[in-house]
Amino acid sequence: MTKRRVRTGVPGLDEMLHGGFLPGSVVLIRGAPGTGKTSLGLQFLIHGATEEHEPGLLISFEEFPRSLYRDAASLGWDLESLEREQRLHLMFTSPEVFLAGLETPESIIDRLIREHDIRRVVLDSITHFNRLAHDPHELRQIYTRVANGLRREGITSLLLGEEARSEAVRADKGGLAFVVETIILLRYVEVESAIRRAIVVLKMRGSDHDKAIRQYEIHKGGLVIGDVFEGRQGLLRGISYRAT
Ligand SMILES: Nc1ncnc2c1ncn2[C@@H]1O[C@H](COP(=O)(O)OP(=O)(O)OP(=O)(O)O)[C@@H](O)[C@H]1O
Ligand SMILES: [Mg+2]
Numbered sequence: 001m002t003k004r005r006v007r008t009g010v011p012g013l014d015e016m017l018h019g020g021f022l023p024g025s026v027v028l029i030r031g032a033p034g035t036g037k038t039s040l041g042l043q044f045l046i047h048g049a050t051e052e053h054e055p056g057l058l059i060s061f062e063e064f065p066r067s068l069y070r071d072a073a074s075l076g077w078d079l080e081s082l083e084r085e086q087r088l089h090l091m092f093t094s095p096e097v098f099l100a101g102l103e104t105p106e107s108i109i110d111r112l113i114r115e116h117d118i119r120r121v122v123l124d125s126i127t128h129f130n131r132l133a134h135d136p137h138e139l140r141q142i143y144t145r146v147a148n149g150l151r152r153e154g155i156t157s158l159l160l161g162e163e164a165r166s167e168a169v170r171a172d173k174g175g176l177a178f179v180v181e182t183i184i185l186l187r188y189v190e191v192e193s194a195i196r197r198a199i200v201v202l203k204m205r206g207s208d209h210d211k212a213i214r215q216y217e218i219h220k221g222g223l224v225i226g227d228v229f230e231g232r233q234g235l236l237r238g239i240s241y242r243a244t
Contacts, residue, residue: 006054006120006156009047010040012225016201016210021156021182025205026147028126028176030161031186035197036218037160038063039075040186041122043222044158046077049087054119057089057112061128065092076220086116095128099142102149113152121150121157126176139174147179181205186216190239191232198235199225 005020014020021027031037045056060068068090072079082088089112093101101107112118129146133139150157159180177183183202188195199216201209213235215226232240 007047007052008040008044009051010043010223010225012214012216013199013223016199016212016214016225017182017204018207018209022204022206023156024151024154025156025181026150026179027156027158027182027184028161028180029158029184029186030163032163032188035186035188036216036223037162037186038068038071038124039218040223041124041158041160042072042075042077042079045088045120045122046082048120049082052119055087055089055116056120056122057091057116057118058122058124059091059093059098059109060124061093061095061098062124063092065090074220075218075222089116089118095132098123099129099132099145099149102145113155119154119156121155122160123150123157124160125162126159127162130173133174136173136175140179143174143176143179177203185236187236188238189229189232189235191229196229198229199223200236 004023006023007014007020029037029040041058045058048054048056069079079088079090083090091109098109101109104110126146129142130139133142161176182204185200185202187198189198197216198213200213212228214228216223217226229235229240231243233243234240
């Protein structure tokens, strides 16, 4: 029997994921500034809210409500009306408050999830927990608490993770890659003196998935996945060269 999948609504991505995420999984979306992490997260929540009857929650440590509404509007999304209809919930908080709330029954986050039957959560961003930890071991414990706190029945969560533009295939201090079920990388790549965007599904526990590195673009409406980068090597290192 094939398990039900949680569709992202991102054209081309569900095919890469062989139908979508596994329900209840914790997914890491990792990328440099401006690669489209927040856009992808919003697209996932909006698709759930409007097409799948799955209310969503965005937890942001990052943006002020006004700038998030504005960025979403530039992609064609009216977050305020989805909020009014209680199909989308936005929570602007700090990593400290969020972490304390995750493990406290009857906290604001716990109540939100139960009362509004939240099925999709986006955390923007997981990188903000780094400053709460003194060493990699403590960071790993925090990541595990966050992931386990979100791993409730039926909730699929995206953790957005920042990486510096210069970082290569990667230092992952707190072992976040081991804590999550699925990892998607968003990358800038240089191809013939132009910057293009690349997406790859790096791992997906419990499922097969597309191994190709594909191009994607961001337009009004969100991300759209395109073709594979044919005949190029070194894409994950950021600067590609023609395979000979
Ligand atoms: N209406 C639009 N049309 C085309 N591209 C857009 C539009 N709105 C945003 N973008 C693109 O999306 C990018 C920003 O995406 P987003 O904010 O989701 O990235 P991010 O990975 O969350 O960045 P950060 O790490 O800074 O939070 C912009 O740099 C721009 O290239
Ligand atoms: Mg962002």
